[in-house]
Every structure is written in C-alpha cells, then in structure tokens.
Amino acid sequence: MIDIVTFGRNLEKGHIENCYLFCGSDEFLIRESIKALIGKLIKPEFIDLNYVKFDGSSLEDFDTVINACETLPFMSDKKVVLVYRASFMGEEQGYKSKLNAHFKDIQKYLKNVPEHCILIFYYVFKSKRDKPGRKIYRLDKDICIxxxxxxxxxxxxNRVQEFFRIRGRNIKKVELRLFCNLMEGNNLSAVENEVEKLCCYTYGRDIKREDIEKMFLKNSEEDIFDVVNAISNKNLKGALHLMDELIYGGAKINYILAMIERQFNMLFKIKLLLEDKKQKTEIMKILNIKSEYGYNIMAKQSKKFTLKQLNRSIQLCLNTEKNMKSLSVDEKTELELLLINTIA
Structure with a gap:
C-alpha cells in the first residue's frame, strides 16, 4: 500500500502498475490522480476509444468488466478500464451487490489482467475515520493500493498555492499558511471552492490576512446562525441536517461545538441586556457587534429562548466539550446529542 504522494512520484518516473485500487475519503484527490494516470497512458484523441467506465455501486456482475479488459486497445498501446465508487470493496454488512458474494472471483481475475489493460478501482470511505478493511488488505499482493x-x-x-497560481493570483506565505490552517481537514474540492471565493472577494488587489479571516468568519457565523435558528424553532431534523452539511463541507466537530457555544453565549448576553431595557446601539457597543444585520438576527433568535433555556444550552455545550476531551466517545454522536438535548 502506498500513499498518494508516492503514487505521484512513481507516475512521474513512468512506473505504472497493471492494476490499481484507490481508496480514501477525498474523492476529488482520487479522481485527479486517476486523470493524471490516464493522461500518461492514452492520447487525448483516443480517449473515447480506449477508456471504459463502470459505476461500481450499480454493477450487477463482473463479466462486463472482464470483457472490457480483454478487448484490445484501438490505435494505442494501452486501454484503461475504471470501476468507480466500487462499494463492494468496503466492509459494510448486508451490501446488496452480487459482487459482494463473488469477491474471490474478482481477486482471482486481478492476477490475469492482460498487459494491454490498466484496470482501476476506486472506493470512497464513508467518513474521515474509516480505514482500509480486510477485503482491501487481502488484495494488497495482487493490486497496487x-x-x-x-x-x-x-x-x-503546495496544492493550494497551485490553485491560486492557476487563477493568476499570488498569495504570500503567511496568508497561505493561515488559509491552509483554516481549511485543513477539508477535501480538495471544498478547498478549491474557497480559493475561488477568496479570489473573487479580493479581485483587483492583494490578498490580506484580514480578507481570509473575514471570509471564514462570515461563512461560519451564517452557518451557525442557521443551526441555532433551527434549534430555536424546535426543528431537530433541520438542525441535524445543517450539522451534517457543515461536517461534509469539512468543518471540524470541535470547531462547530465552539461556534454553537459562542452563539448561545451571545444570545444570553443580548437577552440579558434587552431585559435590562438597553437599546440596540448600546448593546452593539457593549458586546462589540459590528454588523447591524448580525445583531438583528441574534436579537430575533434571543427572543425565542428564555434566560433559563439559554443558560442550560451553554451548560450542555460545556458538558459536551468536557466529554469530548476526557472520554473515548464518538464526537459526531456527542454533537448530535447536544442538538437533541437543547431542543428537548
């Protein structure tokens, strides 16, 4: 088993295997690597004739894949057969595909793939915590994983700098490192989207540290506003869905928790000041709230809670944070329980 960097180095040197299995949680990175591999093997004008794809999630039998592998390439030394999203490579119990029952047949064929064919599978992990299972390790001798x-x-x-370079933009080392620290843990597709946003946000001028901080804070606050708003409306399904979207987008669970706790703290202070008959401008000054739009949203949200409910929600956040730090627990489950308990 090799990592993606070693694969890239091997590809540059022309060291290409007969069979590959790409696995991991970053589908964007997997597809980019496969694209680079195909580019080394087949000329662009002959791609349609020598590149065959199969959807592994709906594949009923392996015979069609074998037939594609056995067919000779046309006006090319090599042909590529790709089985993408090959779910049968996972360990999920009760997987419906017939290929799950014929895994040994697939493993046997890997030893007999003709030299003219490069057979590629890729399997995307269900979550960032997933690791290669027994099936994948069993293939290690027959396929390059x-x-x-x-x-x-x-x-x-280096990859982020390349994204900026492609768009004709330069970013200094300090700003680059800040951006990468904020984006670490995201898949490359999400990272590239944020690069695009930052380039648009700073169009016609240099990228500054303040631009990065403002962009990330704005996105994060709006997302957390939505989560807390769902909680205030007793919409558990909506809150859980929004949380899943944040995690899927690459946000770290402890960061989501910190932002929810920060939001409840702010709502508690706003409600306390409102009940003390303070005016908007005075409250914004006391709490250092710069955006009138942001204040209006939080003031509206605070009215949907009592002080007792907000205080309880803050305590629940603190307990969740304590559990995550001191116990061997599933962080996502702890965050889901927090949302359930704040709505209860």
Missing part, C-alpha cells in the same frame, strides 16, 4: 488521505501541512500548502 493507493491510499488518498486528505492533504495536510506542506502538501496542502
């Missing part, structure tokens, strides 16, 4: 973990550190910085 490439694990596509989400990029971190210098790898992520």
């Amino acid at each position: 490439v694990k596509a973990d989400r990029m971190r550190g210098y790898q992520l910085e």
Whole structure:
C-alpha cells in the first residue's frame, strides 16, 4: 500500500502498475490522480476509444468488466478500464451487490489482467475515520493500493498555492499558511471552492490576512446562525441536517461545538441586556457587534429562548466539550446529542 504522494512520484518516473485500487475519503484527490494516470497512458484523441467506465455501486456482475479488459486497445498501446465508487470493496454488512458474494472471483481475475489493460478501482470511505478493511488488505499482493488521505501541512500548502497560481493570483506565505490552517481537514474540492471565493472577494488587489479571516468568519457565523435558528424553532431534523452539511463541507466537530457555544453565549448576553431595557446601539457597543444585520438576527433568535433555556444550552455545550476531551466517545454522536438535548 502506498500513499498518494508516492503514487505521484512513481507516475512521474513512468512506473505504472497493471492494476490499481484507490481508496480514501477525498474523492476529488482520487479522481485527479486517476486523470493524471490516464493522461500518461492514452492520447487525448483516443480517449473515447480506449477508456471504459463502470459505476461500481450499480454493477450487477463482473463479466462486463472482464470483457472490457480483454478487448484490445484501438490505435494505442494501452486501454484503461475504471470501476468507480466500487462499494463492494468496503466492509459494510448486508451490501446488496452480487459482487459482494463473488469477491474471490474478482481477486482471482486481478492476477490475469492482460498487459494491454490498466484496470482501476476506486472506493470512497464513508467518513474521515474509516480505514482500509480486510477485503482491501487481502488484495494488497495482487493490486497496487493507493491510499488518498486528505492533504495536510506542506502538501496542502503546495496544492493550494497551485490553485491560486492557476487563477493568476499570488498569495504570500503567511496568508497561505493561515488559509491552509483554516481549511485543513477539508477535501480538495471544498478547498478549491474557497480559493475561488477568496479570489473573487479580493479581485483587483492583494490578498490580506484580514480578507481570509473575514471570509471564514462570515461563512461560519451564517452557518451557525442557521443551526441555532433551527434549534430555536424546535426543528431537530433541520438542525441535524445543517450539522451534517457543515461536517461534509469539512468543518471540524470541535470547531462547530465552539461556534454553537459562542452563539448561545451571545444570545444570553443580548437577552440579558434587552431585559435590562438597553437599546440596540448600546448593546452593539457593549458586546462589540459590528454588523447591524448580525445583531438583528441574534436579537430575533434571543427572543425565542428564555434566560433559563439559554443558560442550560451553554451548560450542555460545556458538558459536551468536557466529554469530548476526557472520554473515548464518538464526537459526531456527542454533537448530535447536544442538538437533541437543547431542543428537548
């Protein structure tokens, strides 16, 4: 088993295997790597004739894949057969595909793939905590397994810098590192989307630290407003859905928790000041709230809670944070319980 960086180095040197299995939580990174591999093997004008794709999530039998592999390439030395989203490579119990029952047949064929064909599978993990299972390890001798973990550190910085370069923008090292620290843990698709937003936000001028902080704070606050708003409306399903969207988008669970706790703290203070007959401008000054729009939303939300409810919600946040730090628990489950308990 090799990592995505080693795969890239091997590809540059022309070291190409007969069969590959890409697995990991970052589908964007997997697809990029496969695209680079295909680019090394087949000329663009012959792609349609020598590149065959199958959807692994709906594949009923492996015979069609074998037939594609056995067919000779046309005006090319190689052909590529890709089975994408190959769910049968996972360990999920009760998976319906017939291929789950014929896994040994698939493993047997991997030893007999013709030299003219490059057979590729890719399997996307269900969550960031998933790891290669027994099935994947059983294939390690018969296929080159490439694990596509989400990029971190210098790898992520280099890739992000490339995203900016493609868009004709420069970003200084300090700003680049700040951006990457905020984006670490996201898939590359989400990272590229944020690069695009930042380029649009700073169009015609240099990218500054303040731009990055403002952009991330604005996005985060709006998302948390929505979660707390769902809680205030007793909409558990909506709150859980919004939380899942935040996690899917790459937000870290402890960060989501901190933002929810911060929001409840702010609502508590606003409600306390409102009950003390303070005016909007005075409250904004006391709490250092710069945006009138943001204040109006929070003031409206605060009216949907009593002080007792807000105080209880803050305590629930603190207890959840304590559990995450001191116990061996599933963080996502703890966050879901927090939402359930704040609505109860």
